[in-house]
Amino acid sequence: MLNIKIPFRKHQFDARKEAILDAVNSLLAEKGFDLMTMDDVADRVGIAKGSLYKHFSSKEKLAAAALTRLLRETNDELDRMPADWRAIQRLEQILRWSIHRRLQGGVPFLPSTRGALQRSLMLSLDYMTVAYAMNKRFRALASEARASGDLATDVSDDVIVFTLYSRSCDPTVEFLRQAGTLSDEQIVESMVAATFGGIRAR
């Protein structure tokens, strides 16, 4: 009976861990890393602050775990796409998915290129592994799309990849939501149209 109870407890433990990451994800979206406090996280999950440290040894590790999970989900979304889609189609869809998730409150902020978090991310093997894998896939899609003649000739692959990363945390989304003139679906399509087609008349 002990070999039944142990897996059960472990299940409980993992479930709480997921709940913590959910809270962190939404808090990162709301306030960003610097303004998010461990008290915020503990309050939202409904546990004591001290208990958080039984799961994650620091605030940076906590955020790294949340971001790692997010990157994994992005990879999963890429896996789910139909096999016959063109590269340009996949790139467009992954942006659409990102903005959609963000509007639902699940996708975080821009991790600033400086500061303690960035340093901690670099030291996280989990994070770096999945980040490297995702980056590789994006670059492959970019060069495939370029080979098919689907990408603008006056922007390099670097610009393509970084632009798509950045659009995931573009404040335009917040502005448009606050303006209130567009539905969520219209916001997503406007952003995709502006990113891929530009804002100048064609």
Next chain:
Amino acid sequence: MLNIKIPFRKHQFDARKEAILDAVNSLLAEKGFDLMTMDDVADRVGIAKGSLYKHFSSKEKLAAAALTRLLRETNDELDRMPADWRAIQRLEQILRWSIHRRLQGGVPFLPSTRGALQRSLMLSLDYMTVAYAMNKRFRALASEARASGDLATDVSDDVIVFTLYSRSCDPTVEFLRQAGTLSDEQIVESMVAATFGGIRAR
């Protein structure tokens, strides 16, 4: 002789005020509002922290003054443009100017839509006045450009204006600079090309 010395002192005072704003601008660009401390500012200017409060009564007021000066300069840049330029040309040039300034370290970060700073900005008459004026000019340019058929039909004026705001603090710039494959001038032109022409082949 007193009426000579008083304006001189006032001149000294104002000069120091400008020096403080310079320091704040570069610090905001480097670390953002949350991570910037009053000690940082005082150290960079070379004065004591307490003295800062003789010029600005709070950290938020300090940042608001720096951002207000930046918006004024943006307005000045719009004023400097040749009278015969088309609206689309002006919009393109103001983006080019923004990114150029940012690469030189003078343009701040993304002011997050939440937090103490945003609240303080809303209460600042100076900031709101110049922000409102600039917004008005941008909207006028957008609708003029649209009337001329120079803007994409599938993005609204809201999207045009907010997109240009957001491109001024787009992390793509940081990424490209870190990648090191493009010169500053190439970064500016890539961003302008990607924003106005999009990343999809035309």
Next chain:
DNA sequence: GTCTATACACCGATAGAC
């Protein structure tokens, strides 16, 4: 007005009882 010193609050992390 500029300095030094300090009050006051907040936050990350830890200790120790249960």
Next chain:
DNA sequence: GTCTATCGGTGTATAGAC
């Protein structure tokens, strides 16, 4: 493993001497 209580450090803002 969860809780309460607290330490140590940092940051904004102020007080008071000069």
